[in-house]
Amino acid sequence: MNNLLKLSIVDAAKGLRSGAFRASDLLEACLEQAERTAHLNAWNSLYEDAARAQADAWQTLLENGVDLGPLQGIPLGLKANIDIAGQTMHAGSQILAQHQAQTHATVTSRLQQAGAIILGTTNMHEFAWGGTTANPHYGATSNPWNEAHIPAGSSGGSGVACAVRSAFGCLGTDTGGSVRLPASMNGITGLRPGIGQIPTDGVFPLAWSMDTVGPMAPSAQDCQLLYSVLSAQPIPSSSKPLAQLRIGILPEYSQSGLQPAVAQAFSQTQQQFIQLGAELVELQLNDLERAVDAAIIIDAAEPSAIHWPWLQQQSDQYGDDVRALLLAGGGISAVEYIQAQRYRSTLREQFIAAFAKVDALLMPMIPFTAPLKGANSILIGDHEESVLTGNMRFTSLPSMTAMPGISFPVGLDGDQLPIGMQLMAGDGMEHALLCWVSEYQNQHPETLQYPPIAGISS
């Protein structure tokens, strides 16, 4: 086999079963790639010895006819806020640096029961409160497409590990966009499921009412395998084809204030879906601009409630940015927090009504491509957009409505940085989203690209 790292999970699973290679071959390829790309700081910990033992055990089972499913022998990474029994779960913080998980998170158990090899934990923004993965305790993670740029966050390490193929897939967590942002900025695919679709026990919370766990991988097909295991839902045997799809567009909200390359890519993606037979429908929804406002309030207040005791006693152990955000969250009043939750009700009702008219909504994932490290704002035309809140413009719609959204790559800008789009659908439509994006990616394989990194670039 020429390059194992370029295999999809599906093809890797087939190769393991045909005897073309062994689980240890996949694992060693990932470990070598992790070492080759160590300067990007995607990983917090690599469990080489445990992973090698696991690979041998799963290989033996396979050779004895025990097939646990398509993840058997596949190396995966977990964000550092997910419990792995016996391992440190620090959530990117100094405060939890000595905290050892006693039991697996449910998602960890489900992956292991399906035969996955837990390769290690990936770097993240401290306590998941931020979108740059510039972690003051464990170092900054760099974007593999251009190391001067951020990989986004908070699941930045997972995004980079998938992009450079030091893992075949990873788990991230997504509150206000932390799976979808790094998926978009690193040129991979990432799903934020609807709230409640994947158990979050054993995952350190950011904001309870919006927290989710989601799969990240190069392609939607691989994300679907992961989602199926994580949600304990089988992959449906069929789904509505793109040719029968009605896709909604929010013209006012989705087409203004975008970097030119993102605007062009959005237009091109719409045309591609039309060429694949989908019907595009313009929708008008009200007060969408308030989604980021409400998301900020909830994202500010709930983490502060969690962290308040530590802020009083150990505030010097937080990084400067996260400490300021958490303290500032204490300045949100109860009335403001409840107004934000009331807004969610009205937004959700609007989207439920919208999804009676269309199957999905298409929009850019982010108004811009990966910002330079240290940039707090981006100039788009004569309009200065905050990176923090600009990140949330489109991510906030699934986060606030509790509905699923998927980020998928569609191409590169003039600086060779990835551009992502978001497809959003109604409650329980995760598998449908994954099927639709998978069909798009099958028709447009040129959208699945590798960053210019040794080991995978041709």
Next chain:
Amino acid sequence: MINSGRPKVARTEVSMDIKTRLTMIGAPANNDQTAVSAVLSEWQERIDHLNQWATTVAPTVTPVTLRVTPLHRVTRESVDE
């Protein structure tokens, strides 16, 4: 503060100024106060917008039921140990 390009809205009766918010937080240490004020300044406009929105909706609009998430297994004691 970043000029977001969005129209300013009048502060509603339920909006607070940053000084009041800092008082709520409990007067963080001086070196934190500047950073916290900067964060609050960026959020203030957004909070004002949401408070303005709240004046336009019917009183019967209630929050979505907040999901009760299983508690994480980190305890204060486990961190202190």
